[in-house]
Each structure stands twice: as C-alpha cells, then as structure tokens.
Amino acid sequence: ELSTTSGNLQTLLADFPLPREIQRIDSFNLSGTYNGSLTKFASAFQLETSAGHLNGDLKMELPDDTSNGSYQGKIQAEKFESGHVLGIADLGMLSFDLTANGSGYTFPTADVQLDGVIHKFNYMNYAYDSIAIDGVLAEQVFRGALNSGDQHANVNYKGTFDLSDTMPNGDFHVAVNQIDFHKLNLSEDKISLSTNVRADFAGTSLQDLTGNILLEETAVERNDTTYRLDTLALHSSQTGNKKDITLQSDFFHASLKGRYEIAGIGSSLMNFYNSFLNSAAYHDTLRGRHNLRFRAQVTDRDVRFLRLMDRNLRHLGKLDVKGSYNSQSNQLDLNGKLPQVIYNDIRMNNIRLDAHILNEQLHFDVGVKQAKLSEQLVVPAVNVHGTLSNDSLSVSTTIIEPGDSAVYRLALDGEMLPQPGQLRAHLHESLILNNKQWQVSPGNTILIADTGNVVDVSLQSGNAKISVNTLQHNQRPKPIQVNTQNLRLNLFSSLVNLKEYEFDGLLNGNVVMHSTNEGSYVTSDLTIDNFSVNRDTFGTITARIRNDKREKARLAIEAGMEGPNGSLAVNGSYNYIDQVTDLQVSLNEFNVATLSPYLQGKASKLDGAITGSATITGKATNPAIDGSLNLNQVEATVDYLGTHYVLEDETINFNKQQVLFPEFQIKGKNKNTAVLTIAFNLDITLDRFPYANASPQANEYFYGKGRASGKASIRGSAEHPGVNLQLQTEPVTDLKFPISYQTEVVREDFYRFINQADKDSVKITNDYKLKKGGLSIDARINVKKDARFTLIMDPEGEDNINVRGKGNVNFNMAPDGSYKAVGSYNIIDGSYLFTFKDLVKKKFDVREESVLQFAGDPMDARFDLTAIYSTKTTTYPLMSNHGGDFSNSEMKSVAQQKVKVNVLLHMKGTLEDPEITFEITIPEIEKGGAMGNTIVSRLRQINNNETMLNKQVFALILFDRFISDQYALAGEGGNSPTSEIYEKANQTVSQFFSRQLNKVTGKYLEGFEMDVALQSRAKAGEDIDYLRDTDVKVQASQKLFNDRLTVKVGSDIGMSNQQQQSEDQITGDFIVEYRLNKKGNIKVKAFRVSDQDLFEDDSNYKNGFSLKFEKNFDKMGNLLKKKKPKQDTSKVQEE
Incomplete structure (x- = not known):
C-alpha cells in the first residue's frame, strides 16, 4: 500500500517534471496484490485519488518469444473527475468498465479483444449514459463497434481498419438515429440531426486518400422546421498523380480534378490573391504544384437545406460555377451563372461571373440583368468590370437602359487600394448619369477606415452640382454633408426604375448625416422648386431640420409645400433617442382635382378643396393624431357606379386612435342625401372572432369555418383601407380550399x-375577371395545431388533402390586388x-x-x-x-x-x-x-x-x-x-382515364360516346390473380336520324394477357332504343346484355324488349293531367 501526494511525487522525482494531469491530482492511495514470477504473474490494484476511484487487475505471461505472450486485464473507473484532470472545464465525471484479452506483444502478432461500457460521461452539463464499446485486433485488422443508447445521442458505429497492406484501408457505418444538440447543451437553438453515414477508404495520408463517403436520409430539425437531404455522396479517386474528388447531393454537385495537393490549396490560393493586391505578402515558394479543374452546381429543386446556413435565402436558381487554376503559371479561369436568387425581398435575375488572367492582370466581369429591390424599386441591367494588379483594383460600373445598350443610366470608373485597416477609392474625372456626362472633381477621395470615414467628391454637369464632404467636427465619427445645386429630381427616379411614379423638380440645399453613440439623425436645409409627380405640379417644398440646443437629441422641424393647388405646413420637433414626435400639421385649400391622375378608372370629375389641421404626438411608431379635415364642395363621379356625389361642407375628425365621420352627408345628382356616422377604430382586439362560415356555394375560393384571436389595426379611408393583422387561429378552424x-x-x-x-x-360558362381594389393587407398569422385545412384537389370527386399543423405565415396584399406570403407551415x-x-x-x-x-x-x-x-x-x-x-x-x-x-x-x-x-x-x-x-x-x-x-x-x-x-x-x-x-x-386519377380514352375515341371513333368501368370477379378465400379476375367493361353508343335512334354495343374484356377473347366478348352487349315522339318521353328498347353470376363464376345473357314512358310531376293527381303552356321566360332569365 502506498499513500502520497502530487507534491511529494514531484520532490521524489525532482529531475523528471510530472505531467500536468498528475499535478492536478492532490492525493493518491494505491493498494494491491502481486502473485507469480517476472514472466508469469497476476496482479490487482485499487487507486483512491482526490479525483476519483480506479481499480483493475492484470494477468500476463512473458515467454522468451515475447511476440507470442498472452495477457488479460480489466480497469474500472467510478465518478472520476476527468475534466479536472485533463484541464477541460466542460468535461465532468466519468464512470466506465474496460476489459482486454489477447496475445502477442508486436503489432503483426497481436490478437486482442476489447470490451467496455461507459456508464456515465458528463459533458457540457449533460450526463451521457449507456455507451458500449467493443473491438478486435487480429492479423493487423481492427474491427470495432460503438453503440450509444442515450435518448438524446442515439448513435451506432461499426467499422473495420485493415493495416496489413502497404495501402491501409477501412470502412465504417454510422447510424445517427438522433442527436439533439439543444438537449445536449451544444446549441441554444432547437437543432436535432439524424442520418446514416457509410464510408470506405484507402490511403496513408490525406493526399493519397481514396474512397467514398455516403450520407443518406439526413434530416435536420431547427426550431420546429425540418430540413431534409436524401443523399450526400463524396467520392475520391487517384490515377498516377491525378486526383478526382466529386461531391453529389439532391441539390448540389461539385468536382475537383487534376494534379493538386489538398493540404496546400488554401495557402496557394491566398498567395495567388496576394500576387495582385498584397505583393508584400507574396512568396513564390508558396505557389505549390496545382493544376486543376473545378465545377459546382446547385439545382433549384430544393433550397431549404441551404437555409440552415442563412434563413433569409428564399430561392436559389440553378447555380453553375466552373473553372481551372494553375499555380505554376499563376493562371485562373472562372465562369459562373445564376438565373435567379431571392434574398429576403430582394430578387436578382440572370447573374453572371467571368474571371481570367491576361497580361499578368486578373480581370473579372459581374453582370445582373435586373435587381428588384422592392415592388416599386427596380434597377435594370448592371455590369461591373474590374482589374486587379499592382496592389490596386480598377472598377468600371454601368447601368444600361433596358432594350438600348447605347443609353447609359450610370457609367463610372475608379480605383480601389485595399490596405491594412482601410480601403481607399478614387473616381475617374468623368462619369455618366442618365446618359449625360458629369465632371468629377480632381483629387477626389473616398476612405473607409477603422478610425473613421473620409469623403471628398463633387460632380458637376452644366449648372447642376452634387458634392459629398466630411465636415471638420469634433464629433466622432465626423458628419458627412451632401450639397446640391440645381439638381433635377428625375435624375434619381430614372436611374432606378420607379414603376408608377415619376418625380421631378429642382433641388437646392444640403443634408448632413450625423452618427453618435446615442443614435443617428440628419439635419437639412432643402428647397425643391416646381415639385411634380407624374408631371402634375404641386409647388415648392421646403424642409429645414436643425439641432434644438434647448434639449439634447431634439430636432426642430420646419417643412411645407406651397403651390397653385394649396399649401401644407409641418412644424414641431422630433427626439431621435426617444423617437418622440410633437408636430403641428396644417392643410390649406388643397385642390382635390390634383388627385385625378391617381384615381383613373375609379373616380373622375373631381373638384373642391380640403382644409384642416392636426397635431401628431407620441412615439413615431404609434402616434396620436388629433385634428380635423374640412371638405368644401368636394365632388366626384364614382366610375364603376356612374353616379356623381357631392360633399358640400363636411368634416372628418381625428381623435387619438379614431377616425370619425360625424353626420356625414353625401348628396347625389338629384340632391338625394345619405347621412353616415362612421368611426374607424384603428386598434381592434379579436377574441375567437368568427371570420369565416361559408358554404361551397357562397365562396368559390374557400369555405368552411374559421375563428381567430389577436389584434388588428385599420387605417385609411372606406375606399382605400389599410389593414394590419396579428392573428392566431382558434380550435374551431376548419377551412377548405378548392x-x-x-x-x-x-x-x-x-x-x-x-x-x-x-x-x-x-361549354365553358365561367368568366373570371380580376377586380383591383384599394384594400391593402399586412397580416402576420400564427397557425396553431388545432386548426385544420383541406385542399380539394378534385371538386367533382373526393380527392383532397386534409392536414393539421402549426407555423407562422406573413401575408401581404397590395392595393393593386397583388399578394405574397412568406413563412412555413x-x-x-x-x-x-x-x-x-x-x-x-x-x-x-x-x-x-x-x-x-x-x-x-x-x-x-x-x-x-x-x-x-x-x-x-x-x-x-x-x-x-x-x-x-x-x-x-x-x-x-x-x-x-x-x-x-x-x-x-x-x-x-x-x-x-x-x-x-x-x-x-x-x-x-x-x-x-x-x-x-x-x-x-x-x-x-x-x-x-x-x-x-x-x-x-x-x-x-x-x-x-x-x-x-x-x-x-x-x-x-x-x-x-x-x-x-x-x-x-399531379392530377386526379379520374381525369387521367378521361384524357387517355378521349385520345382513342377522338381519333378512331368520331361521333361515338363511350363509357368505361372496371369489374372484379374475385372470390374470398381464393389465391387471387387480380388481372385474371378483372374485366374492363366498354360500351360505345351512336345516335342516328336526328337523335331519334340510339345504338349501343359493349363488352366485358378480361385484363389477363393469356385470356382469349371469343366473338361473344367482342359484341357481347347490344341495345337499340328508339324515341317514338319528338319530346322523347316515349321510347321502345330491345336489348341483349351480359349478366355475371358472382356465386357460380358464370356469365349468362339476357334478351328482352321494353316500352318506356317518362313524365315529370309534383303530385300523383297531375300524372294524367295535361299541363297548361307557360310563358317562355328563359330569355328574360338569361338576360
């Protein structure tokens, strides 16, 4: 028995420093037994330490030929503080059993069986349990398995490593049934993974490694959204010094072929970059020996798995990037194209990339056919050409008029010099805006640096001028001022395709952009003369915003518009830290006729004036409005009604959160009056509100029951309301969508x-017309799991998808009727x-x-x-x-x-x-x-x-x-x-049969009508062959002599390929029907039809004759009465 401390051991072994792991254990108490000789013995030990308890036993035989000796041992650990000993804070206690049984003390002769169980293993404050390990090493081949039964880390591994050959090889299979990273405290987000990994490989290092890695049935769940990947396959092969690596998945394919060293590609590409933009860091020895071709393709089949990396990615088209790289000659060729990408609400179409080396310069071209930044803001064809050389980047950017490559909306050239901690740019002496040349100030500078940005640029064309300068100021970062002189506003609306509005006017003045630790804000002194929208002149606009020194972060605002059609004044303040407004707004004699161009097709013959005033106070995100608008002799014709209305002297009141129409009188052409009292509550609380209870006949777009809770806000007018909704579904919801x-x-x-x-x-009688209205909707809908939805795939049949689930969907509808939805269910x-x-x-x-x-x-x-x-x-x-x-x-x-x-x-x-x-x-x-x-x-x-x-x-x-x-x-x-x-x-099965047989009847049986059905003759208890025991019933009919005579023939045709068809089966059924009178309600019929006996499995034929009389009646007494002729009202009904 031996008791000591780590300090005593260090003193005893002063010339041999103890490992840090031993130094972290304060005390040791070792006891045990030893029986036998030096060549054959049995030993057992117990080790009590301050870090936990270890015990074990060992039996060994050491013959003269030590390569063939045998051994058997076991070691156990209980609550051993492995994290403390190893110096890993997130690693906790460890308890395990491990046994070894084998022979041979050299690797070629070793034959060892290993078995073990990890009972507890604590990492990141999660205790793993039930991890079983076993392995066998024999004939230089190791076979091992690991099975984790932990409920949140359920993984099974089985593999083989063969080291007997000069080229080691192996294979393994990992079944990841579930790894819940959130439960294991490895992720704050709720992320779980399941997959199957199979691999086979051979090689001595990463450079000559060949083989395959296959991931199947991969599913990643993140925050209640599941992302699936059916297959991901990596293949590596090598012939001589040529290497081929391919990566293949459901939506992605990539390949790397040629002569290259995998470990050196990264440093070689960085050295390639330095050769053009950072020559001080370039070293010829780092080029490496790489001569390769590469290609990467992303299909537009499924982008959801890519959204794991960036959830703002909405859609990615068929991306295709290919090229080649030769490090010895410092050559690169790169080509890429992407039909479309949608990131958040930004949509970019037909993106292309080309790069190549010419005269020791790297040239690149990037083009975008169209960039849609919003519904109204569209940038046409953009092209960027650049050249990298001598530690600088020369750039040329153009925006070309759609359909006319000779008209430039923008064309500018410049250089950029990347330096540590900063980027310096300089524009050439001229550029083109809206196909007009502008002179750029010589010596202009744009500096973006960690210490602050500096700008000094001015543009001039005739008497129009724009200048951007950094002001000398003690504020950090320094303010940036934009000055304009005689600048036409149509310069900007033409530059970016504003779809519905064309702004114009002459802009003079300045805007200063400030940035402080408390927030960002602007000050201004601007005037716009002859301001117009779509060529309708509104007048002169002024906007003066300045710092109010009486209060920190308060901006004093004076703005207004004065013109021939009325005036508008805005005065007050805004606090940019608290975001609190205090504004007074007044409108004086605004001519309603000014709105005519914006109401075409809705209203005409507008006249009259509007005068009013209001105060706007409170938070900018939820302001309180108090005031009124007076409508004086306002009149208009509502086009879709064709009626003219007059508001002689009416008032609209704004009262905090309400818009009120007190005793609102609307007079028609003949002075008829409608008196309305309307109040729009801008904030509404919904509690299980029934928003739908429609039948299929009442609504062709959706029907069923729907209830919701949440909040709604309504703004605008009765003709043009804007609705904002924040809703969640309630349990009664059961909606159906045809x-x-x-x-x-x-x-x-x-x-x-x-x-x-x-x-x-x-005959198609439905006439669908799109009616555009003024309603706009912005809805955020939380669908709870109790709501049920049904998609009716075939309204004539019963094909439908009925689901229940949960999710969040944002729905937006613009006033023009266009709509979009974003989210997941x-x-x-x-x-x-x-x-x-x-x-x-x-x-x-x-x-x-x-x-x-x-x-x-x-x-x-x-x-x-x-x-x-x-x-x-x-x-x-x-x-x-x-x-x-x-x-x-x-x-x-x-x-x-x-x-x-x-x-x-x-x-x-x-x-x-x-x-x-x-x-x-x-x-x-x-x-x-x-x-x-x-x-x-x-x-x-x-x-x-x-x-x-x-x-x-x-x-x-x-x-x-x-x-x-x-x-x-x-x-x-x-x-x-x-x-x-x-x-x-993707279409219903009933439609499939109709289409296929219509092809036959339309081509070969013109004038015929045909009926088809399937009939099974199978009996219970038989060894059934459904094709042998199934018949196709076919019936064709032809009408003759002005539809008075109808002839029908039909047959039951067996589906079995081996069944021989008799003559009776070809013309088995025969029906002749004749209408005796013009009305067709008296008919005579002769027939011969088959009659299948399902019990005797026999087919007989029935022959007969019938006389048929048809009459519609409401009461039995009317059966033999002659009806009086009624007036034909069909024409009136149709009209």
Whole structure:
C-alpha cells in the first residue's frame, strides 16, 4: 500500500517534471496484490485519488518469444473527475468498465479483444449514459463497434481498419438515429440531426486518400422546421498523380480534378490573391504544384437545406460555377451563372461571373440583368468590370437602359487600394448619369477606415452640382454633408426604375448625416422648386431640420409645400433617442382635382378643396393624431357606379386612435342625401372572432369555418383601407380550399367521354375577371395545431388533402390586388384521400415531418410532403420468381402470410408543378425474420425500377395486392397505363382515364360516346390473380336520324394477357332504343346484355324488349293531367 501526494511525487522525482494531469491530482492511495514470477504473474490494484476511484487487475505471461505472450486485464473507473484532470472545464465525471484479452506483444502478432461500457460521461452539463464499446485486433485488422443508447445521442458505429497492406484501408457505418444538440447543451437553438453515414477508404495520408463517403436520409430539425437531404455522396479517386474528388447531393454537385495537393490549396490560393493586391505578402515558394479543374452546381429543386446556413435565402436558381487554376503559371479561369436568387425581398435575375488572367492582370466581369429591390424599386441591367494588379483594383460600373445598350443610366470608373485597416477609392474625372456626362472633381477621395470615414467628391454637369464632404467636427465619427445645386429630381427616379411614379423638380440645399453613440439623425436645409409627380405640379417644398440646443437629441422641424393647388405646413420637433414626435400639421385649400391622375378608372370629375389641421404626438411608431379635415364642395363621379356625389361642407375628425365621420352627408345628382356616422377604430382586439362560415356555394375560393384571436389595426379611408393583422387561429378552424385548373363534364355512374369533334359538347360558362381594389393587407398569422385545412384537389370527386399543423405565415396584399406570403407551415398529422370515382377510395396518412414553405406567390409555395397508404397482403406474388425457396413448405407458408405493406407517396415542388414519386416498404420484414434479406433485396430492386414500382404501387392501391412478374413486367417501355398514371399523378386519377380514352375515341371513333368501368370477379378465400379476375367493361353508343335512334354495343374484356377473347366478348352487349315522339318521353328498347353470376363464376345473357314512358310531376293527381303552356321566360332569365 502506498499513500502520497502530487507534491511529494514531484520532490521524489525532482529531475523528471510530472505531467500536468498528475499535478492536478492532490492525493493518491494505491493498494494491491502481486502473485507469480517476472514472466508469469497476476496482479490487482485499487487507486483512491482526490479525483476519483480506479481499480483493475492484470494477468500476463512473458515467454522468451515475447511476440507470442498472452495477457488479460480489466480497469474500472467510478465518478472520476476527468475534466479536472485533463484541464477541460466542460468535461465532468466519468464512470466506465474496460476489459482486454489477447496475445502477442508486436503489432503483426497481436490478437486482442476489447470490451467496455461507459456508464456515465458528463459533458457540457449533460450526463451521457449507456455507451458500449467493443473491438478486435487480429492479423493487423481492427474491427470495432460503438453503440450509444442515450435518448438524446442515439448513435451506432461499426467499422473495420485493415493495416496489413502497404495501402491501409477501412470502412465504417454510422447510424445517427438522433442527436439533439439543444438537449445536449451544444446549441441554444432547437437543432436535432439524424442520418446514416457509410464510408470506405484507402490511403496513408490525406493526399493519397481514396474512397467514398455516403450520407443518406439526413434530416435536420431547427426550431420546429425540418430540413431534409436524401443523399450526400463524396467520392475520391487517384490515377498516377491525378486526383478526382466529386461531391453529389439532391441539390448540389461539385468536382475537383487534376494534379493538386489538398493540404496546400488554401495557402496557394491566398498567395495567388496576394500576387495582385498584397505583393508584400507574396512568396513564390508558396505557389505549390496545382493544376486543376473545378465545377459546382446547385439545382433549384430544393433550397431549404441551404437555409440552415442563412434563413433569409428564399430561392436559389440553378447555380453553375466552373473553372481551372494553375499555380505554376499563376493562371485562373472562372465562369459562373445564376438565373435567379431571392434574398429576403430582394430578387436578382440572370447573374453572371467571368474571371481570367491576361497580361499578368486578373480581370473579372459581374453582370445582373435586373435587381428588384422592392415592388416599386427596380434597377435594370448592371455590369461591373474590374482589374486587379499592382496592389490596386480598377472598377468600371454601368447601368444600361433596358432594350438600348447605347443609353447609359450610370457609367463610372475608379480605383480601389485595399490596405491594412482601410480601403481607399478614387473616381475617374468623368462619369455618366442618365446618359449625360458629369465632371468629377480632381483629387477626389473616398476612405473607409477603422478610425473613421473620409469623403471628398463633387460632380458637376452644366449648372447642376452634387458634392459629398466630411465636415471638420469634433464629433466622432465626423458628419458627412451632401450639397446640391440645381439638381433635377428625375435624375434619381430614372436611374432606378420607379414603376408608377415619376418625380421631378429642382433641388437646392444640403443634408448632413450625423452618427453618435446615442443614435443617428440628419439635419437639412432643402428647397425643391416646381415639385411634380407624374408631371402634375404641386409647388415648392421646403424642409429645414436643425439641432434644438434647448434639449439634447431634439430636432426642430420646419417643412411645407406651397403651390397653385394649396399649401401644407409641418412644424414641431422630433427626439431621435426617444423617437418622440410633437408636430403641428396644417392643410390649406388643397385642390382635390390634383388627385385625378391617381384615381383613373375609379373616380373622375373631381373638384373642391380640403382644409384642416392636426397635431401628431407620441412615439413615431404609434402616434396620436388629433385634428380635423374640412371638405368644401368636394365632388366626384364614382366610375364603376356612374353616379356623381357631392360633399358640400363636411368634416372628418381625428381623435387619438379614431377616425370619425360625424353626420356625414353625401348628396347625389338629384340632391338625394345619405347621412353616415362612421368611426374607424384603428386598434381592434379579436377574441375567437368568427371570420369565416361559408358554404361551397357562397365562396368559390374557400369555405368552411374559421375563428381567430389577436389584434388588428385599420387605417385609411372606406375606399382605400389599410389593414394590419396579428392573428392566431382558434380550435374551431376548419377551412377548405378548392384547387381546380380546368372545367370538366362527367357522368356519375360511368366515366363520360365527350365527342371532341363536336365543339359545342362542352361549354365553358365561367368568366373570371380580376377586380383591383384599394384594400391593402399586412397580416402576420400564427397557425396553431388545432386548426385544420383541406385542399380539394378534385371538386367533382373526393380527392383532397386534409392536414393539421402549426407555423407562422406573413401575408401581404397590395392595393393593386397583388399578394405574397412568406413563412412555413409544419404538418402534425393529416390524410390524403385518393379516389378512382366509383372504383377506389384509399386513404393516405400524411407524415408529421411534412412542411409547406411560402416565399412569394402562394401558388409558388414549395412543399415537402410524404403520405403513407398501409395495407395487409402476402408477399407470395412478389417473391414467387425471385429467390423464394417454395419447395420448402415453411418458406412458402411465410410468403403467404399477410404482412403490413406501406406505399409512400412523396410530393415535392410547388402546387402548380409538383414532383411526385412513390416508394414501397414492409416494416415488419425490414426488422428481420424469415426471408427478410431476400424480400428487402427484392423491394430495393423494385423501388429502383420506375416501371416495376409504378405497377406494383398501382396494384397495391387498386387491389391491395402485389402482382407477379408476368403482369408487372408487361409493357415496360414507359407507355403502359400505370406508367402514365404516375407521370400525371399531379392530377386526379379520374381525369387521367378521361384524357387517355378521349385520345382513342377522338381519333378512331368520331361521333361515338363511350363509357368505361372496371369489374372484379374475385372470390374470398381464393389465391387471387387480380388481372385474371378483372374485366374492363366498354360500351360505345351512336345516335342516328336526328337523335331519334340510339345504338349501343359493349363488352366485358378480361385484363389477363393469356385470356382469349371469343366473338361473344367482342359484341357481347347490344341495345337499340328508339324515341317514338319528338319530346322523347316515349321510347321502345330491345336489348341483349351480359349478366355475371358472382356465386357460380358464370356469365349468362339476357334478351328482352321494353316500352318506356317518362313524365315529370309534383303530385300523383297531375300524372294524367295535361299541363297548361307557360310563358317562355328563359330569355328574360338569361338576360
């Protein structure tokens, strides 16, 4: 037994410094036993330390040939403070058991078995448990496994490393069932990961490493939003000194090919950059030996996984970047294109990038065909050309008039000199604005530095001048002043495509931009003469803002407008720290006729004047308005009504949070008066407010029940209200949205195929017109999990998707009727009812992780939805010709047992352009059992063959059965009916049959009408073949002699390829019907029709004759009475 401290050990071993890990343990108490000789012994020990308890035992044999000695040992740790010993603060106590049993003391002869369990392991204040480790080292090959059963870190690892060859190799599989980073205290955000990683590789270092890494079924959930990645594959190969690395995923592909050293590429590219912009740091020895080609592509299929890195990324088109790099010759070629990117509300179209080396200079070109910064602000084609050399960057920027490359809205040139801690820029002596040349001040400077920015630039064209200067001031950073002289405002509205408004006027004065620790603000002394909008002159505008020295952060404001159509004055103050306003606003004799250009199509013949005053106080974000507007002889004609109204002398009052219309009299042309008393409460609180309770007949866009709680604010006028909503759904919400893209005429009992040669057989009577209004809506909607929504896919049938979920969606509608939605909706549960009219109704359950993403037009919403149809059936037809040993009665019995089969329907894309795929799984078989591996292999083969998969899915949905190969393989070539169904799966199945048979009847059977139905003759308890026991019932009809005579022929045709059709089956049913009178209510019919006996499995024919009389009546007494003729009112009704 030995007791000591780390201090005593250090004194004893003064010439040998103790490791820091030993120094951190204050005390040691070692006790144990030793039995045997030096070459064969057994030992046990117990070590009590201030950091925890360790104990173990060891048995060893050391023969003369030490390479073949044997050993056996065990070590246990209990509550060992591993973090304290290792000096890692986030690492806590550790408890484990580890055993080793083997022989051989050299690596080639070692044969060792390792087993261990980590009972507790604390990291970042989370205690991991149940981690099992085992491994075997034999013949220089190590095989190991790690299994973590922790509920928040459920990971299984299994791998092999072979070091017996000159080129070591290995493979491993990691199944990450779940890692919850938030629960493990590794992330503040709620992030969890699940994936499967498989790898095989060979090599001695990173440079010659070759192999594959495959990630499958990756899902990342972040803050209740799930991001999915089906596959991510990395492949590395090498031939001689040429290396090829490719990265492939659902939405991304990249490749790197050539001669290069992976570890040196980064430093080589930095050295390449320094050769042009930082020559002091350039070293020829750092070039390396790299000669490579690269390419990276991002498809626009799914951008949600990229949003993990930046959630503001809404859409990314098909990005394609390619090029080459040669470090020896210092050459680079780079080309890139991106059709579209949407970042927040900024949309950029047709982006391109080109870069190359010419005359030891790096040249690059960047172009954007259009940049939409907002709904009203659009910048046309932008091009930037640059040259890097001699530690400087020369840049040329142009904005070109759309459709006319000779007209420049902007053209400027300059140089930039990057330096440590600052960037210095200088503009050339002239530039072009709106196709007019401007002179730039010589010696102009733009300096952006850590210590502060300095600007000294002026532009002049004729008597117009703009100057930007940094003021000499003790304020830090120093204020920047913009001075203008005789500057036309149309310079700016033309530069950036303002869609609806064209501003003009002559601007003189200055604006000074200040930045302080308390906040930023501006002061100004501006005058705009002859200010106009869309060529309508409003007058002269003045804006004077200055510091009010009586109070800190207070700005004194004097602004106004004076012109021929009235005047406006604004006086008061604004505190830029507290954001508090105190303004007095007055409007004097404003001529209403000035608004005529903005109300075209809505109102005309405007006249009259408006006078008023108001005070605006309180926070700028929620001001209180008190005042009134007087309308004097204001009149207008409302165009869509065609009536003229007059307001002789009316008043609108503003009272804090209300807009009041007291005793508001509106007079018509004949002096008729309507008296209104209206108050718009600007703030509304909603408590389970019923906003919808409509029937399908009342609203064609949506119907059902809807309730919401939250707040609403309404501003504006009755004609042009602006609504701001912050709502959350309530439990009663159950809304249905019909999604219909076409009008169709069908019969209910059979599918009806209309003669397309007759253009009048289908008449479209709906006339859809878009009505633009003045209503604007800004809504933020929190959808709670109790709300239910249904998408009606086929209003004529029952195809629908019914879901329940949660999410946040922002909805905006502009006054012109355009609208957009941004946000996500995560589905908790739901179902999809899949129908074949009268033939089939099957319910798919929607998976919880399905999601709907909005990023603009709601019809462009992108969704990722998985629905499951489950049935129980036998795998016998699936396996009878594929690996099933059915000579073994037990194996045959297993194959004939019914198991649960899942048909997975994957929907991705948009509502207008969905991408739909299918997958078949058998959960019970996949977990193991008899024939498990064979069936899993067979399923994998089917899921990878689209034709086979489509037909098996068709059979499972239609018949709840697998079908055997003789039917599943029929028609492989992509043109089979089942293949067509899945190619058109974004539309309902009933529409599919109608389209296909219309092609046939329209081409070969002109003038005919045709009915089709499916009929199954299968009996319970039989070994059913659904194609053999299923008939297609076809009936064709022709009308003759002005529709008085109708002839119908039909047949039941078996679907089996082996069934021979007799003559009776070709013309089995025959019906002749004749109308005896012109009204057609007396008919005579002769018929011969088949009659299937389902009990005897036999088919007989019935022959007969009938006389039919039809009459409509309300009472039995009216049956034989002759009705009096009624006046024809159809024309009046139509009008």
